[in-house]
Amino acid sequence: MIYKKIVSPVLDRLDSETWHIKAREALHWAEMMPGGLKLVEQFAYKRKRFSHPKLHINVAGVEFDNPLLAGAGWDKEGRAVRGIWQLGAAGGEFGGVLAHPQYGNPKPRQFVAAPGVVINRLGFNSGGMSKVSTNLRKYFESGIPVGINVSENKEVVQSEIPEDHARACVQVVYKTYHVASWFTLGLSSPNTPKMRRLQGKQWLECIVASCLRATGTMGRRKPLFIKIAPDLSWEELDEVIEVACGYGVGIVASNTTINTDIKGKYGFADEAGGLSGDDPDFRAMSVMQIAYIYRKTGGSISIMGAGGIKDAPTALEKIKAGALPLQIVSAIRGEGPTVFGRINRGLVEYMDREGVSSIQELVGVDAAKYTT
Numbered sequence: 001m002i003y004k005k006i007v008s009p010v011l012d013r014l015d016s017e018t019w020h021i022k023a024r025e026a027l028h029w030a031e032m033m034p035g036g037l038k039l040v041e042q043f044a045y046k047r048k049r050f051s052h053p054k055l056h057i058n059v060a061g062v063e064f065d066n067p068l069l070a071g072a073g074w075d076k077e078g079r080a081v082r083g084i085w086q087l088g089a090a091g092g093e094f095g096g097v098l099a100h101p102q103y104g105n106p107k108p109r110q111f112v113a114a115p116g117v118v119i120n121r122l123g124f125n126s127g128g129m130s131k132v133s134t135n136l137r138k139y140f141e142s143g144i145p146v147g148i149n150v151s152e153n154k155e156v157v158q159s160e161i162p163e164d165h166a167r168a169c170v171q172v173v174y175k176t177y178h179v180a181s182w183f184t185l186g187l188s189s190p191n192t193p194k195m196r197r198l199q200g201k202q203w204l205e206c207i208v209a210s211c212l213r214a215t216g217t218m219g220r221r222k223p224l225f226i227k228i229a230p231d232l233s234w235e236e237l238d239e240v241i242e243v244a245c246g247y248g249v250g251i252v253a254s255n256t257t258i259n260t261d262i263k264g265k266y267g268f269a270d271e272a273g274g275l276s277g278d279d280p281d282f283r284a285m286s287v288m289q290i291a292y293i294y295r296k297t298g299g300s301i302s303i304m305g306a307g308g309i310k311d312a313p314t315a316l317e318k319i320k321a322g323a324l325p326l327q328i329v330s331a332i333r334g335e336g337p338t339v340f341g342r343i344n345r346g347l348v349e350y351m352d353r354e355g356v357s358s359i360q361e362l363v364g365v366d367a368a369k370y371t372t
Helices: 002-011 016-032 036-041 081-086 129-137 162-179 195-199 201-218 234-247 260-264 280-297 312-321 330-334 339-354
Strands: 057-059 062-064 068-070 091-097 110-114 117-120 146-150 182-185 224-228 250-253 274-277 303-306 326-328
Touching: 002 330, 016 036, 016 081, 016 110, 016 330, 036 081, 068 339, 081 091, 091 129, 117 330, 129 162, 146 162, 162 182, 162 201, 182 201, 195 201, 195 234, 201 224, 201 234, 224 234, 234 250, 234 280, 250 280, 260 280, 274 280, 274 330, 280 303, 280 312, 303 312, 312 326, 312 339, 326 330, 326 339
Parallel strands: 068 091, 068 326, 091 146, 146 182, 182 224, 224 250, 250 303, 303 326
Antiparallel strands: 057 062, 110 117, 117 274
8 A cells, every 4th residue: 555655654754743734734725626626535545435325324313424533633623524524534523622722732742653653742722613613614514514522721621610611611512503513522631731630520510511501502402422531440431421321412432542551662651642543452442441331321322432443343343342433533644545435345345244234233232242
């Protein structure tokens, strides 16, 4: 494969964040050009966007033509929705979106630790909710599902008052309500001090309840998810599950890991930042969480899977553990722009072999085999 043998090794030696932005902007400008999207499609697997009836899913009332999404962090400002769709994603989650613009942590702050493995300590660099809302408005009639990853500016994160956190998230919900198919509370980033404590029940209940009320006052209630860290203890995860079940919201499992043993394999044990991508131990953490949530809830809540998905087998692993749809971020860089098409075609080939009529039939079939 030309990308993995030639292009990726070159990009891995360059500044990761800079070239990430260049890739996103290339898709953005292609959207603006006559015939640009057809050009983008030439970079998709087999040079054609792939869809199939067996891949169509409905999750929390949102229709997707396949189970793969560009995950939060790939396009923080919502500038390339059509471009990433043309490459084969069913849609995407955009952000983290903050109430106010924020620079984030000092550069350099994103590193390729090994092929397909990324360390980032971006610290929620964001253009702010007004900019993201304006960018996404032009896709309103596209029919492409758009998720908003809601988070907070770093000064709000320091507050000891739960209502301050709820108020900050609600601002983003109000501003982006009309462009959003669903919302995800991105409260599990390791790159803003005190952020991950917001996954605790005291904080989470206040934020979830406030955001649900906000969507209700704007019109119909829209789906809400809680994105969790893979480093939660089972007791901490039980608290998140209790809140999710109590309020009828879903869970995204999972964010980047700060596990020092995993980061240490790449020489980053003592460095700030979270690891994501093609590491088997990281991938296993999210699969275990997904299976645990699925078993604890009996499959009664929606689970989005994220973490180390790079091909059809790793996608099937997440689905069979209990997750659908799936979010992909690091593999867009590690595997290249064909990743969505290759995975989707691989899923259909698997279902054809096994006599499966819909991808939703596979959700949670292996959850019982993962024990904690």
